[in-house]
Amino acid sequence: MQLTSQRNLLALQSELNQLQREMLRKRQEGKLEDIETLEQKVDKLHTELISLKTMISD
Incomplete structure (x- = not known):
């Protein structure tokens, strides 16, 4: 479970970074x-990322 959560965390961080680069380019x-639209996606991913980090640290 912990390893899966960490992989999900890394995937979310990667996607968040990609969207932030795309926002800068736009x-x-x-x-x-x-x-x-990109800001909404970033906000959603950021919320998911914080939630997942909280679950991992508990």
Whole structure:
């Protein structure tokens, strides 16, 4: 269980980093309409990440 949770944690961190890079690129390109959608995805992933970190540390 612990190993699976840690793998999930790493996957979420990777996806979060990827979305953050994409948001930065969209900002640089001036594609502001796409940024809101990406921000929502980042917020959701961040919430999942915090929840998973809490479960792992307990």
